[in-house]
Amino acid sequence: MAQVKNKQIVLKDYVNGFPKESDMLLLTSDTINNLKLPEDSNAVLVKNLYLSCDPYMRGRMSNSQGRYIDSFTPGSPIEGFGVAKVIDSGHSNFKKGDLVWGMTRWEEYSIIKSPESIFKIEDTDVPLSYYTGILGMPGMTAYIGFYEICAPKKGEYVFVSAASGAVGQLVGQFAKLSGCYVVGSAGSKEKVDLLKNKFGYDEAFNYKEEQDLDAALKRYFPDGIDIYFENVGGKMLEAVLSNMKFNGRISACGMISQYNLEQGEGVRNLTHIVTKSLRMQGFIAGNYFHMFPKYLEMVMPLIKQGKISYIEDVAEGLESAPAALIGLFSGRNVGKQVVVVARE
CATH class of the missing domain: 3.40.50.720 (NAD(P)-binding Rossmann-like Domain)
Structure with a gap:
């Protein structure tokens, strides 16, 4: 079966003090077989479009116990919120072609083994990248x-x-x-x-x-x-x-x-x-994501009516993700930091 090359941003090792771009590596993996999931899979295979850089991710770069979210695993792709397109699905809530936002990995293609961590995007009248920020x-x-x-x-x-x-x-x-x-x-x-x-x-x-x-x-x-x-x-x-x-x-x-x-x-x-x-x-x-529909009901009309503004700082290409993340901690970004992996 044909192998698909999958570029990834991997954490090199746990970080102490101020993180550096060199703490992350751009690697290529052969883990996606012909962009298809096994027949009995309950997972969702996605093509990542936009990745979110957020300050909380710094804590996951350290080997710390007792946090509300696990540390990253050295040698594995970094995880974070993103926007993606479903390529294949073994889960009844998602089908090929669906757009989703939620927890994914810093790579071109991701297998989401816990589909409860992603949400289907119903409204595409706003920029998809907004689902890493104002709508995420x-x-x-x-x-x-x-x-x-x-x-x-x-x-x-x-x-x-x-x-x-x-x-x-x-x-x-x-x-x-x-x-x-x-x-x-x-x-x-x-x-x-x-x-x-x-x-x-x-x-x-x-x-x-x-x-x-x-x-x-x-x-x-x-x-x-x-x-x-x-x-x-x-x-x-x-x-x-x-x-x-x-x-x-x-x-x-x-x-x-x-x-x-x-x-x-x-x-x-x-x-x-x-x-x-x-x-x-x-x-x-x-802990409050169950209130997302209520929030969406409030904020979507404000966006569409021009009553609320949102600024993004956009970095192009997966290879730009490490610098974009590190920039958060020196205030280099202006607005929401987003990384474009691919445009739909």
């Missing part, structure tokens, strides 16, 4: 973290860190749609301009230009912060805690400033959680 895991993250955990009220004051990323750009727009006042932080003038001119943030600042984050937050929130959408951690979290209002809410989505540190930074003023009656809750978007 990052979109669900913004929706759950802001609406379900923070329960915003009109007129509240909202702060979003890493505000121009895949999640942050959406949280700010959701806040404005809820009638809130919203300020975001980002790491460049270009990103600050995007926040104010593209995503509708009331104010934004470049945290790299601020000598005193506590003073910066007092400048933008003289009366305090009602809601903080946490993407950064460390010194930013410490400054925010000092500026939260009584009964404020913090949605802990991520802490990207800590991911490459061998010893995480401490936060010295956690007593504010007690004295201000704050509620801080972490969450994993995958």
Whole structure:
């Protein structure tokens, strides 16, 4: 039976400290037989079209126990969210030609052995790549973290860190749609301009230009912060805690400033959680995927009516994936980082 060449991005070995492109290898495998599955298979064979680069993937590059998701396996393709086209299916929910999004692998073709990890794409009137972002895991993250955990009220004051990323750009727009006042932080003038001119943030600042984050937050929130959408951690979290209002809410989505540190930074003023009656809750978007239809019902009309914007940073070709992923941790990307493997 004919063998099909399958390019893959493989993790070379577990990573300590800041990851490098050389921690990943571009290899070619002969594992797909004539693009067909065995007769008795319950799996789904897909051709990957778009791959998602997300900060949580850094944790999977380390040999860490007790995480909510397993580490990558050295010598095997990296896993992540993506958009794909079904080539062959042994599962009744999927047929050849279906477009799907969900958990796949960093390679040209993937055999999805657990089809419950993928979702059929019904609406193709929007860019397919959106299912790696606004219509995928990052979109669900913004929706759950802001609406379900923070329960915003009109007129509240909202702060979003890493505000121009895949999640942050959406949280700010959701806040404005809820009638809130919203300020975001980002790491460049270009990103600050995007926040104010593209995503509708009331104010934004470049945290790299601020000598005193506590003073910066007092400048933008003289009366305090009602809601903080946490993407950064460390010194930013410490400054925010000092500026939260009584009964404020913090949605802990991520802490990207800590991911490459061998010893995480401490936060010295956690007593504010007690004295201000704050509620801080972490969450994993995958635990809420049962709410995806509800989210889609809300966000799809907003996209089609032009009431919400979404920016992608697109890298072309599977071979560009390592650099695209590493770029997340230095803030090189502007918007949602996507890798194009093939266009349908």
